Amino acid sequence: MIRLLAALLLCVVPMLARADPVSGYDFLLPETRALQDDDFANPGMLWVELGQRLWDAPADKGSCRSCHGAPENLRGVGAVYPLWDPELERVISLEQRINQCRERQNEAALPYSSRELLGLSALVMHQSRGIPQSVRTDGPAAEAIERGRLYFDTRRGQLNLSCSNCHDDLTGHRLRGEVISQGQVNGFPIYRQLWQDMGSVGRMIAWCNDAVRAEPLAEGSQMAVELEMYLRARGNGLPIESPAVRR
Ligand code: HEC
Ligand code: HEC
Known part of the structure; x- marks a missing residue:
């Protein structure tokens, strides 16, 4: 965590634009990728x-x-x-x-x-594996997506970190043995080796809230669904991988 905070302090240049979406798969070790790729081994x-x-x-x-x-x-x-x-x-x-x-x-x-x-x-x-994620961002959903984006960009918790601080600014850095990805959701629900269990986007959000000692967003709450909507919109175009395997 100390290393992480140091890295954050080094991030003096404000972020200008978000990077193109990259799946969490690309940040995995080859052995974890192999597990996901093999339907007989994928838990x-x-x-x-x-x-x-x-x-x-x-x-x-x-x-x-x-x-x-x-x-x-x-x-x-x-x-x-x-x-x-x-x-x-x-x-x-x-x-x-x-x-x-x-x-x-x-x-x-x-x-x-x-x-x-x-x-x-x-x-x-x-059933949608391989199909590009394509949530609608226009029309009445736009406001919900905007509320999701605000949540994503707002600092919170005892560590005072936003989702974006890790998943935009620190991608590729290591945190407790894990490589921080963009926090994309195209693989959900995922089998997470750390949990030895399957988890929804809502469970992942709560886990990340806990990582910064923030009040966890209740799974299924309107805010959690709107945050998921933003996460999906942010990764539109990534192929669906479900069920993905993550560390
Ligand atoms: C302190 C850094 C940190 C913060 C802040 C953080 N996360 Fe994460 N997040 C992680 C780590 C570490 C992982 C596991 C490795 C990975 O896939 O990035 C992770 C994983 C994820 C994943 C799974 C990605 C995949 O490919 O399966 C999602 C989705 C996610 N985070 C969303 C969020 C959201 C939404 C927030 C804000 C509520 C948030 N994260 C805040 C560190 C953080
Ligand atoms: C009595 C008939 C009926 C049963 C039983 C039923 N559904 Fe549906 N389902 C519908 C109708 C009607 C819709 C809405 C119209 C549509 O989108 O096809 C729908 C929509 C859906 C959708 C969204 C489709 C879309 O295009 O957005 C999903 C996913 C779904 N059902 C899953 C399930 C699952 C899983 C079960 C079993 C647990 C189930 N349904 C049982 C009638 C049924």
Whole structure:
């Protein structure tokens, strides 16, 4: 952390423009990349398989399959979430959309950090693997994205660091054995070796909040969804990698 603060103090030149988006994959060690690349070794695929079982599981008013057919029918969908929902008049995440469908099934909403919701979101995102992330930045979503950008650029926590201080200014530097990437989200949900578990964008945001000793943003809160929307917009064009493997 001392080294990090020293590096920050050296950052006297203000940032002029953001760099082109680069996936977290490019910052990984070759052995971690190899894990992600091999579907049989990638631990995230276990969640995709769980999602597949849930997709077919009978529910009060029908399975996911009974309305949507094969998961492949949702190819491309994951690449455009979060998006503006004209009925709710706010941006909603993929997890929230899936929970709307749980209501259609007359089943209880799944908690954000549950294996089930991670499995279903991993399954849906996986269908878009290779498709460029392309959330809409125009229209009514623009204001939400702007609020997300503000959150990203605002310093917070005992260490008084913004997301941007690490993920724009210090990319490529090491922090506790990890190389700081741009904080892109095109691989989510990710299998993180540090967690020995799968995690959503919301979980990652909370982890990064904790790294600077800031109040964690609650997963699924409107601010968290708007921050995710900004993160997606910031990385538009990166191919979806879900499920990515990270250290
Ligand atoms: C003190 C430095 C620091 C700050 C501040 C910070 N992060 Fe991170 N973040 C990290 C580190 C270290 C990692 C793990 C290595 C990596 O992928 O960058 C990480 C990872 C991420 C990832 C995963 C990237 C991937 O490819 O899987 C995202 C997304 C992210 N951060 C978002 C944020 C957001 C949003 C904020 C502000 C709320 C934030 N970070 C603040 C250090 C930081
Ligand atoms: C009773 C029928 C029904 C069931 C069951 C159902 N859905 Fe849906 N789903 C819909 C409808 C209707 C929409 C909204 C119209 C659309 O976008 O296709 C939708 C939309 C979606 C979307 C967003 C599609 C988009 O283009 O934005 C996703 C993702 C999704 N459902 C996933 C699921 C999952 C996962 C399950 C099982 C947990 C499920 N759905 C169960 C009817 C259903």
